[in-house]
Every structure is written in structure tokens, then in C-alpha cells.
Amino acid sequence: MEKASSRYKGIFPVLSVVLLIIVLLSIRYGAVSITLEDMVSAFQKHLSGEQGLNLTERIFMEIRLPRAILCIFVGASLAVGGALLQALFRNPIVEPGLVGTSCGAAFGAALYFALGATFNFNVGEYTLPLAACLGAICSTALVFFLSQSKQTGKSSVVTLLLVGIAINALFLSGVGFLSYIARDPQARSIIFWNLGTLSGANWPAVIIVGISTITCLVISLRYAKHLNALMIGEEEAQFIGVNLKSLKWKILLINVIMVAVATAFVGVISFVGLIVPHLLRILKGSDNRFLILNSAVLGGVLLCLADLLSRMLLRPAELPIGIVTSVVGVPIFIILLRKKNYFF
Amino acid sequence: MKKIIIYTVLVLSVSACGRFGNEDKKKDHKERLVVISKQYNEIIYALGAEENVVAVDVSSTYPPEIKELPNVGYHRALSAEAILAMKPTLILEDNNIGPEHVITQLKKLKIPMKQFGKYEHTIAGTDSLMHEMGRYFEKESKAEELCKKLDSDMKIALENTDSYKEKPKVLMIHFGRASNIYLVMTKNSTAGKLMEWAGGEMAVEGERGMKQFSPEVIAKSDPDVILLTDYGYDRLGSMEGIADLPGVSSTRAFKNKRVYRVEEHDMVYFGPRTGEVVLKLQNLIHQDGKSQ
Amino acid sequence: MIQTQNITYTIGDKIILDDISVTFNPGNLNLIIGPNGAGKSTLVKVICNQIKAKEGWVQYGSENLADMTVSQLAKIRAVLSQNIELAFPLQVSEVVMMGRYPHFSVKPTEKDKTACEEAMRFFDVWEMANRDYMTLSGGEKQRVHFARVVAQIWYPPENNMGRYLVLDEPLTFLDVHYQFHFMHKLLELLNQKDIVVVGVVHDLNLAAKFADHIVLLDHGKLLAAGSKEEVLTKENIKTAYRLEPIIHSEKESMYLFFE
Numbered sequence: 001m002e003k004a005s006s007r008y009k010g011i012f013p014v015l016s017v018v019l020l021i022i023v024l025l026s027i028r029y030g031a032v033s034i035t036l037e038d039m040v041s042a043f044q045k046h047l048s049g050e051q052g053l054n055l056t057e058r059i060f061m062e063i064r065l066p067r068a069i070l071c072i073f074v075g076a077s078l079a080v081g082g083a084l085l086q087a088l089f090r091n092p093i094v095e096p097g098l099v100g101t102s103c104g105a106a107f108g109a110a111l112y113f114a115l116g117a118t119f120n121f122n123v124g125e126y127t128l129p130l131a132a133c134l135g136a137i138c139s140t141a142l143v144f145f146l147s148q149s150k151q152t153g154k155s156s157v158v159t160l161l162l163v164g165i166a167i168n169a170l171f172l173s174g175v176g177f178l179s180y181i182a183r184d185p186q187a188r189s190i191i192f193w194n195l196g197t198l199s200g201a202n203w204p205a206v207i208i209v210g211i212s213t214i215t216c217l218v219i220s221l222r223y224a225k226h227l228n229a230l231m232i233g234e235e236e237a238q239f240i241g242v243n244l245k246s247l248k249w250k251i252l253l254i255n256v257i258m259v260a261v262a263t264a265f266v267g268v269i270s271f272v273g274l275i276v277p278h279l280l281r282i283l284k285g286s287d288n289r290f291l292i293l294n295s296a297v298l299g300g301v302l303l304c305l306a307d308l309l310s311r312m313l314l315r316p317a318e319l320p321i322g323i324v325t326s327v328v329g330v331p332i333f334i335i336l337l338r339k340k341n342y343f344f
Numbered sequence: 345m346k347k348i349i350i351y352t353v354l355v356l357s358v359s360a361c362g363r364f365g366n367e368d369k370k371k372d373h374k375e376r377l378v379v380i381s382k383q384y385n386e387i388i389y390a391l392g393a394e395e396n397v398v399a400v401d402v403s404s405t406y407p408p409e410i411k412e413l414p415n416v417g418y419h420r421a422l423s424a425e426a427i428l429a430m431k432p433t434l435i436l437e438d439n440n441i442g443p444e445h446v447i448t449q450l451k452k453l454k455i456p457m458k459q460f461g462k463y464e465h466t467i468a469g470t471d472s473l474m475h476e477m478g479r480y481f482e483k484e485s486k487a488e489e490l491c492k493k494l495d496s497d498m499k500i501a502l503e504n505t506d507s508y509k510e511k512p513k514v515l516m517i518h519f520g521r522a523s524n525i526y527l528v529m530t531k532n533s534t535a536g537k538l539m540e541w542a543g544g545e546m547a548v549e550g551e552r553g554m555k556q557f558s559p560e561v562i563a564k565s566d567p568d569v570i571l572l573t574d575y576g577y578d579r580l581g582s583m584e585g586i587a588d589l590p591g592v593s594s595t596r597a598f599k600n601k602r603v604y605r606v607e608e609h610d611m612v613y614f615g616p617r618t619g620e621v622v623l624k625l626q627n628l629i630h631q632d633g634k635s636q
Numbered sequence: 637m638i639q640t641q642n643i644t645y646t647i648g649d650k651i652i653l654d655d656i657s658v659t660f661n662p663g664n665l666n667l668i669i670g671p672n673g674a675g676k677s678t679l680v681k682v683i684c685n686q687i688k689a690k691e692g693w694v695q696y697g698s699e700n701l702a703d704m705t706v707s708q709l710a711k712i713r714a715v716l717s718q719n720i721e722l723a724f725p726l727q728v729s730e731v732v733m734m735g736r737y738p739h740f741s742v743k744p745t746e747k748d749k750t751a752c753e754e755a756m757r758f759f760d761v762w763e764m765a766n767r768d769y770m771t772l773s774g775g776e777k778q779r780v781h782f783a784r785v786v787a788q789i790w791y792p793p794e795n796n797m798g799r800y801l802v803l804d805e806p807l808t809f810l811d812v813h814y815q816f817h818f819m820h821k822l823l824e825l826l827n828q829k830d831i832v833v834v835g836v837v838h839d840l841n842l843a844a845k846f847a848d849h850i851v852l853l854d855h856g857k858l859l860a861a862g863s864k865e866e867v868l869t870k871e872n873i874k875t876a877y878r879l880e881p882i883i884h885s886e887k888e889s890m891y892l893f894f895e
Contacts, residue, residue: 007727031429055428058453063424090723125448183552188420189442199423200445222742228730229737231723235686239717240788241710241738286724289742314364316426317402317417 008290011283015297019072022304026068027060029308031316034060067201070265071307072300073213074198075272077262079299080217081255082273083280083291087227088251089157090234096259096273099164099252100139103171105263106194108135110175113189114182129205129264135171136260143167144252157234157248195320196269198307205265212261216254217296223251224288231286271325272299275333282336302329363402366414368430370398378430380419381438383613384460385410387474390490390616393481399430406609424449434458465537467498470614490616497619498541504626505543512629514539515547515567515597516611517576518554525556526591535611538618542625544569559591569604569629570597577605604628637661638800638832643682643692645675645856652678653689654856660849662798663829665822667843668836670853671877676836679853680804683834684715697798710738712793713800714785718808720777722769728780729765732756735787747791755787758821774809782806782818792830801825803835807842815839819846844868844890852876864890 028034034056042057044050053061081096089098097103112131147156147163179190226247229237238244263269276299280291306324313319370376375396379385385404388394394410401419404410416426420442427435427450435457441447450457460476463469471491478487516529516539529535530550539546547565548557570592572580580586586603587593597603606628610621638660645653653675660666668676681687683694685701694701696713714735722731732755736748744752756762759782764772769780789799807815819842825831837843843850843864850867852859854876860867868890873881882893 031423031425055431055453059425059428062453063428063449086724092724125445128444180556184554185420185440185442192421192443197421197423197443199425200443200449202445202449225737225742229734231726232720232731232734233717236715236717236720238686238706239684239710239713239715240734241707243706281724285730286726287730311423311425314417316399316429317364317415318421318423318426320421 008284008287011280011290011294012297015294015301019297019301019304022301022308023068023072026071026304026308027064030064030311031318032056032059032064034064062202066203066206067198067307068304069206070201070209071198071304073206073209074262074266074269075276075299075301075303076217076296077209077213077258077299078269078273079276079295079302080213080220080292081259083277083288083295084220084227084251084255085273086277087230087288087291088248089161090230091161092278093274094161095270096255097263097268097270098168099160099255100143100167100171101136101256101259102263102268102270103168103175104139104142105132105136105260106268107139107171107174107178108132109193109267110178110182110190111135113186113193114178117186132264133260136263137256139167139171140252140256140260192320193267195322196267196325197318198266198321199318200265209262209265212257213296216258217292220251220254220292221289223247224292227251227288267322269303269322269325271322271329272302275329276302279333279336363411363413363415366412368398368414370396373398374433376431376433377436378416378427378432378434379404379436380416380422380441381436382406382609383473383615384436384438384477386609386613386615386617387477387490388481391474391478391481391483391486393477393483398432399427406607422446424453428453428455436460465534465614467494467614467618470494470618474616494616494619497623501541501619501622501626504623504630505541508543508630512544512568513547513565514544514569514571514629515562515565515595516571516573516606518573518608525558526562527554528557528562529553529611530555533611534613538611538622538625539629541622542629544625544629559589562591563594566595567597568600569602570595571604571606571628573606573608573611575608602631637695637697637798638683638834639695640679640683641692641695643679643689643694645678645682645687645689652856653682656692656853656856656858658851658858658861660832660834662832663826664833664848665819665826665846666832666834666849666851667847668834668851668853669838669840669843670859673855674853674876675856676853677804678856680802680834680836684713684802685709696800699797707738710788712789712797713802714788715802715804716781716785716806717804720781725768725770727765728761728767728769728772729756731769731780732761732765732784732787735784735790738788751787751790752783755783755790758786759783760817775811775814778806778809779814779818782821786825789831792828796830799828799831801831801833803833805836805838807837807839815842822846840868840873840892844892868892 027039038056039060042053042060045053045057046061078096085094085096085098086092108131109128112128116127143160143164147160175190175194179187182190226237226242229240229242234244276295277291280294280298284290303325306321306328309328310319310321310324373396376398377396378399379388379397380401382404385400386406388397389407389410397413399414399416400410402415402417403419414430416422416430419440422441424446432455435450435455437457437459439459460473463472471494474487474490478484516535518527518529528548529546530548530553531546532550533553536546547567548555548561583601583603587598592598610617641657643653643656644651656679668679670676682689696704729752732752733744733748736744736751740748753762756765759779761776761779761783764776769777772780785801789801792799807818810818822833823846826833847864849862850864851861852867852872859876860872868883870881870883879894882895884891884893
């Protein structure tokens with residue numbers, strides 16, 4: 001028995017160290033070269049309240065550093081969302097956007113790009129995140145509402161999944177329609193938003209996404225055990241004390257908040273939420289208590305690495321991160337998939 | 345649409361791959377301009393004012409030597425750092441850059457940004473822009489020269505146009521084809537205006553500059569001439585390749601072997617060579633008319 | 637003690653269970669038998685609170701099932717259902733530990749670990765504790781779940797509510813050896829007098845050999861309930877299964893044959 005519970009030990013510290021290294025690399029390297037001295041002096045000046053930061057120091061404090069931290073939070077949010085939904089749906093191919101969240105966000109953003117100017121809908125810097133977040137919440141709420149069975153008022157998990165897929169398709173075609181009718185520059189903005197970018201990172205974004213990520217992570221750890229129970233089946237989980245209905249709503253709510261907030265600031269970044277939990281399952285095992293916490297760290301690692309590459313590959317220009325996450329993630333995923341006997 | 349644009353960006357990135365590695369050869373320059381506008385760039389080079397231009401966007405492709413400069417990426421998907429890495433003392437842009445948050449970041453860091461005046465989308469407007477840029481770069485006489493050249497080219501071109509008896513219908517396909525949808529330049533586009541001056545008529549209407557059309561519309565429009573922009577043409581490679589395009593092979597243009605290649609950067613903005621471009625277009629679309 | 641009172645369950649116009657009142661006593665091995673479609677699984681589902689009866693009620697000890705919460709129930713009652721598929725790979729010990737979930741909040745205590753180890757040894761699966769559940773054979777998986785459900789009620793609850801074990805066709809994947817092994821283990825468990833065991837089986841001879849109390853259902857009706865001598869009569873078997881049995885009694889034992 002000791003062996004079984006101790007097999008998960010050691011991963012968290014290792015991943016944390018890896019995360020730290022990647023973050024350091026990520027703030028050190030980029031289009032603009034920032035040395036350690038620049039960083040130190042930027043911090044010193046910032047702490048002493050001095051105003052005279054030079055350009056390099058300001059790039060570090062206002063662009064590079066918030067971006068690296070935002071990467072961690074966004075990666076963590078998406079990966080934890082994936083782990084939660086895979087466990088809830090008992091389905092390995094689920095990713096956090098599946099209940100309509102990311103397509104709704106994309107639709108909200110597309111509405112803003114295509115029609116925002118026409119209807120003069122603008123409340124400053126946060127209009128876009130707000131529009132995306134509202135879109136995400138609306139579409140997810142729609143999925144929940146439609147998946148309620150008329151007779152019993154219950155929603156089966158499979159129905160939820162199917163409705164999610166359908167609503168996703170609907171909102172995606174909505175995005176397609178909006179980008180079709182939009183004028184050229186707006187249409188391009190929609191497309192780039194759908195490929196995701198962290199170039200808009202700033203401190204307010206870091207704080208908002210950070211709060212949502214950490215809060216949701218802590219709360220979701222409380223339900224790890226219940227999600228484990230779900231692995232042997234919905235009914236069986238109830239026999240070992242899981243209140244399925246309330247668990248389902250809580251997990252979906254946590255997922256929606258995390259994914260909607262993260263997506264609102266960086267656009268649609270797919271794939272992280274799908275593969276991070278699987279990577280961990282392949283490496284160690286499926287216990288959700290282990291999986292949720294470490295998904296957060298590994299999600300941060302993967303996104304930070306992808307962002308670093310997206311900034312370095314075509315320096316000084318940048319690749320959309322959505323392209324890089326797949327390029328980085330897929331080979332690792334396939335190699336591990338083939339190496340270990342990971343099957344269902 | 346999405347496919348087309350992703351495709352475009354990828355193609356631009358790949359074909360410009362060499363460009364992304366370009367070294368900054370002007371490291372010691374005090375004044376450092378990053379110019380994110382195809383039109384500005386062509387005019388700056390024509391003025392001979394390119395000395396302090398240290399980087400441009402990936403879509404700026406004329407004149408050819410501009411491709412040797414470092415580039416900061418696609419003008420609608422910029423990143424602040426990419427631009428800042430070039431240590432610009434000034435960013436020149438034509439109000440068609442994005443995403444918004446990057447512009448906010450640049451403004452916050454107090455990086456100077458400048459747009460030249462917004463002029464009419466005409467030859468006179470182009471002259472005004474060239475004059476303003478000439479004043480700015482202290483190349484007034486060169487600017488004057490460019491304007492004169494443009495005006496005289498245009499004069500010849502318009503005279504030619506008056507002499508043409510017919511008005512050929514021209515279809516201009518941008519980037520060729522993506523999943524059987526053509527991205528076509530309409531009457532309302534810059535190219536549409538060039539075509540008007542050249543005495544031709546764009547085969548399709550549209551509110552926007554570019555529009556997607558199905559092969560059916562292409563076939564029905566039955567143009568006399570088809571122009572393909574460089575990338576699309578080169579990809580197809582030959583008349584046989586073009587024959588495979590659905591909707592195209594039934595057109596009069598194809599039957600009469602009147603499918604030609606044009607440079608994309610000639611068609612999407614006005615500049616000092618616009619007169620020449622119109623003359624070139626006349627050569628392409630009025631071959632029959634001339635021989636009469 | 638589990639008691640059902642006048643349970644009626646219908647789907648549309650079809651009556652699945654018709655006025656079933658039975659009592660399952662602690663220390664007894666209670667087995668439900670009946671032909672296909674008799675309503676055995678439905679009765680088990682009603683007893684487990686998976687579905688609500690249209691009429692009637694179920695009592696666990698002195699508590700009404702409708703008044704108990706999911707987590708209260710989970711502390712005193714374990715259920716083994718048919719065909720359990722795992723969604724993701726887990727180790728055998730992790731699966732068994734799920735039985736203890738109702739008893740701890742975040743980390744299992746020593747007591748929980750001991751319960752798991754003892755339950756695994758009890759059902760001969762301790763050796764495979766660290767194996768991947770997905771690599772086990774059908775019979776091995778079934779034994780892992782025996783260990784899991786038994787671990788769930790390994791210790792008597794503090795409030796003397798009694799312990800309950802409900803088994804829906806537990807013998808399906810087992811060979812004869814392990815079928816007998818399992819039934820003997822159940823009898824061993826029943827030495828602890830507060831446990832109520834209710835199971836559904838198909839094999840009439842196993843019922844005859846091991847059951848203290850048999851409930852025979854047919855077409856949603858209670859055909860007979862009581863000791864094997866009372867229930868496994870020629871008439872009852874003929875009515876329910878539409879086959880003439882040959883019943884061979886020898887001392888305490890009963891054997892049924894069909895031709």
C-alpha cells in the first residue's frame with residue numbers, strides 16, 4: 001500500500017523546478033535581450049519607487065514579466081479544466097472547451113471585432129475580455145440549459161457532451177459568419193484571436209487570471225476524491241458517497257470560470273487542456289488528487305515553453321501560440337503514448 | 345475565410361522565412377525607423393530616404409531590397425517586443441496595425457508613433473502623401489519628381505484608355521484558391537480603381553475590397569481576361585494548372601489564353617509606380633484592342 | 637435489516653414491480669432469484685435508491701431510505717453493480733481505496749489503509765495491489781471490486797446503524813472455484829452479526845446451497861420468500877421458469893436438475 005500512494009511523490013517538486021527554469025528562460029530570452037543585471041536593477045528601482053526605468057527595464061517589467069506569469073496561469077487554468085472535465089465525463093478525449101466555453105468566448109470576441117465599432121460598444125481596454133467572457137458564459141449556460149432532460153430535470157453526462165459538441169459547432173459557424181461579413185482588418189483580428197496570443201499580457205490581466213486560477217485550483221482539489229470515484233461509474237460513485245448532481249454543477253462551474261477568464265485575455269489556445277492530463281496519467285497515474293495539482297504546474301510549463309518558442313523561432317516576429325502548442329505538445333504526447341502501454 | 349488567412353499568413357511566414365533571420369545591419373544608426381506600411385515603405389525607398397529604416401512588416405515587399413531588412417511580423421498580429429527589439433526611435437504606421445493591446449503597450453512605453461496624413465484614395469491624394477513624406481524626409485525635390493512622373497504616366501494611361509473601343513471584363517484572383525473558394529478583388533478595391541484607369545472593368549461587384557466567390561460565380565462572370573497575383577499564379581505554375589481550377593476553364597479568358605500574372609504589391613495600394621502599373625495593365629488587357 | 641413495504645414501480649403502463657414487501661435480516665445471506673425480466677435488478681435499484689418507487693418505501697434499520705443522504709448511506713452500505721468499467725487506468729490498490737472514500741476527507745488514515753489491505757487479503761488480491769487494473773482478467777477485476785465494497789463496510793459504524801452489502805449478480809465473471817470461494821467468504825463475513833447481505837444470483841443450486849433466505853420474483857410479483865425449502869418447490873420453480881425441475885434432497889442439501 002505504501003508503494004501505491006508514494007508513487008505520485010516526487011513529481012510535483014520536479015515539475016516545479018522545471019517550471020521555474022522555463023520561466024527564467026522565458027524572461028531572459030526574447031526579441032529584446034534582457035540581462036540578469038537589467039532584471040535586478042528593474043526590481044530594485046521598482047521596489048525603491050524610483051521612476052527612471054530605462055526602456056529595457058520597462059520592457060522587462062511591463063511586457064516580459066507579466067507575460068511569463070500570465071502564461072503560467074493560463075496554462076494552469078486550461079490544463080486543470082481539462083483534467084476536471086475528463087474526469088467528470090469519464091472520457092479521455094474531452095478538453096475544457098467542450099461544454100461550449102471557448103467557442104462562446106470566440107463568438108463574443110468576434111462580435112466585438114465585427115460589430116463593436118458599429119454599435120459603439122466600448123468600455124475601454126477591457127471591452128474585448130469582457131465580450132469574450134460574456135460569450136463564454138452565455139454559450140456554456142446554453143449548453144447546460146439544453147442538456148436538462150425535460151422529464152426528469154436531470155442531465156446525463158453524455159447528453160451534456162453531445163449538446164456541448166452541437167453548441168460548439170453552432171458558435172463556431174457564428175464566428176465564421178461574423179468573420180465573413182466583417183471588413184478585412186476585423187476579419188483578420190478574429191482569426192488571430194482564435195489562434196491565441198499572449199502578447200497582450202499586462203499586470204491587471206495577470207492579477208485577474210491569477211485570482212481565478214488559484215481560487216478554482218484550490219476549490220477543485222477538494223473534489224479530486226469525488227472525481228476519482230466517478231472513474232468507476234456514475235452510479236458506483238454515488239454508492240461511495242458522491243452527490244453526483246451537485247458535483248457535476250460545481251465542477252462545470254469551476255471549469256467555466258477558469259477557462260472563460262483565461263480565454264478572455266489570451267484567445268483560444270487549444271490542446272493544452274487535452275494533453276497535459278494525459279501526459280501525467282502516462283507518466284504516473286490517474287489519481288485526480290495528483291492529477292489536478294500537477295496539471296496546473298505542467299500546463300504552466302507547456303504554455304511557457306510554447307510561448308518562449310513562439311517568440312524565439314521567427315525572432316523578432318512572433319508566431320501565434322496556438323500553432324506552437326501543438327508543435328511542442330504533439331511529439332511529446334505521441335512518444336509517451338507509444339512508449340508506455342497507455343490504453344483504455 | 346479563416347483558412348485563407350491562416351494559409352496566407354503561413355505562406356507569408358514560410359516564403360519570408362529567410363527574412364525573419366535578417367540581421368540588423370544598421371546597429372550604429374542613431375535614428376531608427378520601423379515602418380509598418382507597404383505604401384509608406386515603397387514611397388520611402390522611391391524618395392531615397394531608406395537610410396534609417398531598420399525594420400519593416402512582412403507584407404512590405406517592394407522594392408526587392410526591402411526584403412533584406414529585419415521584419416517585425418504581420419501587421420495585424422504584431423508583438424510589442426518584436427518592434428522594441430529593433431530599438432525604434434519612431435514607428436511609422438498607416439493606421440492598419442494590430443492587435444489593439446499591442447498598440448496600447450507601445451503607447452504606454454511612450455514609443456513615438458507617426459501616421460502621415462490621410463488623403464483621398466486618388467492620384468491627387470497619392471501626390472499629397474508623397475509631398476508630405478518628401479517634406480518630412482527633406483527630399484522635396486525627389487518627391488516633386490515622383491509626382492511629376494506619376495502624373496505624366498497617368499496622363500498617357502488615361503489618353504490610351506480614351507482611345508480604346510472596348511472595355512474588357514477582368515477578373516483578378518488573389519492568392520488563387522482555397523477549398524474551391526476564390527478570393528477576388530472587386531470593383532471597390534484599389535485594384536478596381538487601377539482597372540478603371542486602365543480602361544477595363546472588374547468582373548465582380550462587392551462592397552469590400554476583396555470577396556470570396558464560388559466557382560459558379562467565376563464561371564458566370566465570364567471575364568475576357570484573368571489576372572492572378574504572383575503567389576497564386578506561381579503555385580499553379582502553368583496553363584494546365586490553371587485549367588484545373590473549377591469554373592475558370594469555361595471562361596472566355598481561358599479559352600483565349602488570356603490569363604496573366606501580376607504582382608500583388610502593385611495592386612493593393614497607390615504609390616509612385618501606380619502610373620506604370622496602369623500602363624502595364626493596359627498592355628495586358630488591351631492586346632487585341634491595340635493591334636486593331 | 638432492510639425492509640421494503642409495498643414497493644410498486646412502473647414504466648409508462650408497464651408494471652415492473654408489483655407491491656413487493658420483503659425483509660432482509662442481518663446475519664443472513666439473502667438471495668433474490670427469478671427468471672429474466674422478473675424485476676430482480678429493479679428491486680435492487682429501488683433498495684439502493686437509484687430509482688424511486690412509485691409507491692411504497694424502503695427502510696434501512698429504523699431509518700427511511702428517502703430521508704438518508706448519499707454520504708450517510710455510503711458509510712454503512714456498499715453496493716456492487718454489474719459491469720464496472722474504469723474510465724482511466726488505475727492501480728488495483730487505488731480502486732480498492734475508493735471503498736474508503738466515504739470515511740475520509742482528503743487523505744486516507746491508517747485505519748483506511750488497514751481496511752483496504754485486510755479486504756484485499758480477504759479476497760486474494762493483495763498480491764496484485766500495484767498492478768494496473770486495466771491489465772486484469774474479468775475474474776480478477778471482479779475480486780478487486782469485492783475487496784472494494786467490503787473495505788467500504790469493513791468496520792462497524794459508530795452509530796450501530798448496521799452494515800449493508802448489496803450485490804447485483806456478483807458471480808458473473810467467476811469460475812466455479814471463485815464462485816464458491818466468494819460465497820464462502822460471504823458466509824465468513826456474516827459471522828459479524830450486524831451485516832445484511834442482499835444479492836441477486838441466477839444459479840439456483842448456488843442459492844440452494846448458500847442462501848438463508850430466498851426471494852423469488854416472477855413478472856414483478858413476489859412469488860415466494862423464505863427458506864430454501866419454502867421457496868424452491870416444484871410448483872414455484874415451474875411457475876417462474878416454465879421448466880419441470882427434479883429436486884433431490886440429501887440431509888441438509890438440495891440439488892435441482894432440469895431436463
